Amino acid sequence: MTFITKTMLTLAAGALSLTGLAQGAQAEFAAVGDPKPAIILFGPTNDGGWSQSIDEARQTVEEELDMRIPQAEEIPESATAIRPAAELFIDRGSNIIIGSAFGYSDTFKELSEQYPDILFINPAGITNGPNLKSVYGRTYQSQYLCGMVAGGLSKSGKIGFVAANPFPLVNWTVNAYLLGAREVNPDAELTVVFTGAWGDPVKERAATQALVEQGVDVIGQHVDTPTPQVVAEEAGIYATGHHRDLSEFSEATQCSSVWTWDKFLVPEIEKIAAGEWEEAPYGAFLGIDEGGTDVACCGDAVSDELKAKVMEARDKIISGEAPVFAGPITDRDGTERVPEGEVLSDADLWAMDWFVPGVTGGE
Amino acid sequence: MDFLANWLINIPGFAVPFALAALGLIFSERAGVLNLGAEGFMLGGALAGVGLTLNGAPPLVALGGAMVAGAALGLVFAVLVAGLRINHVISGLALVFLAQALTSYIANENDWANQSFAGLQDLVLGQDIVVWATPLLCLGTVWLLGRTRFGLTLRAVGENPGAADAAGIDVTAMRFAAIAIGAALMGLAGGYLTVAVSKIWVDNVVGGRGWIAIALVIFARWHPWRALAGALLFGCIEALIPRVNAAGWAVPQYYLQMTPYLATLAVMIWSAARGGDRWAQPAALGQHHIREERD
Numbered sequence: 298m299t300f301i302t303k304t305m306l307t308l309a310a311g312a313l314s315l316t317g318l319a320q321g322a323q324a325e326f327a328a329v330g331d332p333k334p335a336i337i338l339f340g341p342t343n344d345g346g347w348s349q350s351i352d353e354a355r356q357t358v359e360e361e362l363d364m365r366i367p368q369a370e371e372i373p374e375s376a377t378a379i380r381p382a383a384e385l386f387i388d389r390g391s392n393i394i395i396g397s398a399f400g401y402s403d404t405f406k407e408l409s410e411q412y413p414d415i416l417f418i419n420p421a422g423i424t425n426g427p428n429l430k431s432v433y434g435r436t437y438q439s440q441y442l443c444g445m446v447a448g449g450l451s452k453s454g455k456i457g458f459v460a461a462n463p464f465p466l467v468n469w470t471v472n473a474y475l476l477g478a479r480e481v482n483p484d485a486e487l488t489v490v491f492t493g494a495w496g497d498p499v500k501e502r503a504a505t506q507a508l509v510e511q512g513v514d515v516i517g518q519h520v521d522t523p524t525p526q527v528v529a530e531e532a533g534i535y536a537t538g539h540h541r542d543l544s545e546f547s548e549a550t551q552c553s554s555v556w557t558w559d560k561f562l563v564p565e566i567e568k569i570a571a572g573e574w575e576e577a578p579y580g581a582f583l584g585i586d587e588g589g590t591d592v593a594c595c596g597d598a599v600s601d602e603l604k605a606k607v608m609e610a611r612d613k614i615i616s617g618e619a620p621v622f623a624g625p626i627t628d629r630d631g632t633e634r635v636p637e638g639e640v641l642s643d644a645d646l647w648a649m650d651w652f653v654p655g656v657t658g659g660e
Numbered sequence: 661m662d663f664l665a666n667w668l669i670n671i672p673g674f675a676v677p678f679a680l681a682a683l684g685l686i687f688s689e690r691a692g693v694l695n696l697g698a699e700g701f702m703l704g705g706a707l708a709g710v711g712l713t714l715n716g717a718p719p720l721v722a723l724g725g726a727m728v729a730g731a732a733l734g735l736v737f738a739v740l741v742a743g744l745r746i747n748h749v750i751s752g753l754a755l756v757f758l759a760q761a762l763t764s765y766i767a768n769e770n771d772w773a774n775q776s777f778a779g780l781q782d783l784v785l786g787q788d789i790v791v792w793a794t795p796l797l798c799l800g801t802v803w804l805l806g807r808t809r810f811g812l813t814l815r816a817v818g819e820n821p822g823a824a825d826a827a828g829i830d831v832t833a834m835r836f837a838a839i840a841i842g843a844a845l846m847g848l849a850g851g852y853l854t855v856a857v858s859k860i861w862v863d864n865v866v867g868g869r870g871w872i873a874i875a876l877v878i879f880a881r882w883h884p885w886r887a888l889a890g891a892l893l894f895g896c897i898e899a900l901i902p903r904v905n906a907a908g909w910a911v912p913q914y915y916l917q918m919t920p921y922l923a924t925l926a927v928m929i930w931s932a933a934r935g936g937d938r939w940a941q942p943a944a945l946g947q948h949h950i951r952e953e954r955d
Contacts (some may be wrong), residue, residue, distance in 0.1 A: 316767075339775070340863070341764060341768050341863060342768075343768055343771060343773050343774075344773065344774075344862070344863070345773060345774035345862075370747055371764065391924075394711075457822070457906070461706075475765075482706065488905075488906055488908055490902050490905040490906050491903075491905070491913065492902075493913070493917065494867060496856035496862050496864075497867040498859075498860045498862055498865060499674075499857050499858045499867065500898075501868075501899070502857070502859070503670065503674075503899065503902045504902040504905070506670070506723070506902075506904070507666070507902040507903045507905070507906035507907075508906045510662065510663075511906045511907060511908075512667045512907065521862075522774065522860065523776075523860075524776075524858070524860055527776040527859070528861060536884060546774055546776065547776070619827070629734075650712045657910060658905050658906070659909035660906075660910045660911065660912045660913070
């Protein structure tokens with residue numbers, strides 16, 4: 298290929314994508330009428346965590362809206378896998394494609410431009426458009442409440458946390474967890490170990506054991522397998538879970554931060570059916586009452602008094618009376634992050650690369 | 661002191677899967693079969709270990725099953741590379757993808773994911789029987805490869821299959837045997853990972869450790885003892901990282917995670933600069949042998 302043809306092709310491609318953008322910007326998404334959703338799942342439906350929580354929501358939506366929702370499992374985060382799955386559903390008449398992964402973001406954006414009549418919804422995604430909405434939960438709210446349980450259960454005041462990768466959406470659960478624990482036990486300290494993997498039970502077991510060796514007596518988690526719960530039970534300490542109610546895997550589990558996608562999907566699909574669906578330029582960021590993460594609380598070890606406190610805090614988070622990241626908050630290096638009387642903005646949440654005082658680890 | 665004891669006691673659990681997988685790879689590669697399928701054989705063994713354990717088999721039976729599962733996948737690989745003479749790299753990669761999908765499918769059909777179990781118990785000094793057996797297996801490999809007629813034949817096939825063929829050795833049969841033994845050891849490595857270490861199945865539980873074993877074999881220049889030493893080094897680091905973090909020492913974990921690979925690079929550079937040695941890369945690694953065809 299000569300230089301000239303290459304250049305011309307590049308220019309042509311640029312022009313094409315420009316027209317695509319222009320069309321996308323003009324087109325107001327028309328309601329799809331009779332909604333026919335289909336789901337593309339990142340993991341298997343019995344992963345015990347993230348993917349299973351979406352599969353469980355699917356079953357509730359099917360019952361409540363009396364529809365059947367086809368679903369593809371274990372579709373990796375690559376365009377060559379996502380595209381055929383989505384196009385197969387579209388060919389078969391689906392008009393709402395629901396994803397389930399951060400790594401679907403770019404492909405969903407391309408698909409949404411290519412299919413302006415199809416609506417795309419992507420939990421954990423980051424791209425949005427006239428017919429594409431990314432959705433995530435305010436997971437720090439439920440993790441704050443689980444942190445309260447941890448603070449109340451800990452005798453030593455030393456709490457451990459097993460986390461996947463030091464991303465903002467993991468960092469905020471770590472910070473919220475300790476803020477919650479300190480609500481109950483002001484002297485509580487938290488040590489976090491990042492495994493560097495979302496679902497590596499070998500590393501999670503090692504991390505949990507290392508924390509137990511350091512004398513922690515409650516373990517929190519933001520990884521995809523129930524391994525920390527299992528190890529906590531073996532060590533005779535308590536734990537709190539993430540994604541789903543992990544008490545089914547371990548008696549150590551006293552509280553779980555659980556996804557409630559059906560609480561988001563049912564009204565969302567009803568809105569689409571009624572022609573009232575609206576574009577959200579920054580996606581949807583769901584609180585406890587809007588279909589984000591709620592708590593499955595509490596286990597047998599939690600006193601009625603503590604449980605009442607947790608539920609009261611939950612009410613105050615929902616009403617907006619006591620947000621989790623309310624100022625003044627200074628990070629552990631002494632930088633002021635939220636001034637007195639203010640609440641951390643969503644933009645700052647999505648850029649959280651700092652930890653509150655009392656958190657050890659995550660260097 | 662506690663830190664040191666806790667660290668030391670946890671090293672073997674991490675080192676053993678690497679060591680066993682590396683021994684398995686050495687068998688296969690000393691016979692001239694470039695084996696990128698380690699991750700796949702380990703997954704097969706890991707799944708068999710979990711499946712048998714969850715169905716009530718004692719841990720040692722489960723580990724035996726893991727070896728059988730590894731060897732069975734090994735036979736598939738052997739048919740591809742030694743029988744049909746398909747490119748070693750492509751066959752190895754294909755086997756990994758096959759094993760990833762197949763093990764996920766079987767685990768999900770049987771609801772084995774996330775079911776925890778007691779697994780293999782410790783024998784002496786906080787270590788289980790496989791930990792104690794691993795140096796013996798390493799010794800056995802050194803003896804078998806270096807001191808027996810079988811080992812001499814196996815290495816001849818890996819160094820110069822044409823000459824071996826002319827000397828009356830059945831190259832294909834020898835490679836089948838080497839792959840099967842190697843795959844059984846890699847299956848054991850995977851089985852140990854689930855039955856003794858993670859004590860739970862999740863899809864892709866091996867988590868890339870097969871690829872580390874491949875790097876480890878290059879690091880060890882295809883020598884069993886050096887592979888064992890390399891596995892210990894990797895084990896030291898894997899057991900150290902979470903403890904350093906849990907102890908609250910401000911060491912960025914990325915630097916720690918880099919160290920084994922830096923060591924691998926250093927050894928490769930060192931051995932390249934030093935020139936060939938007796939335990940260097942097998943001369944016919946990755947090459948097919950087709951009788952009466954010119955190389």
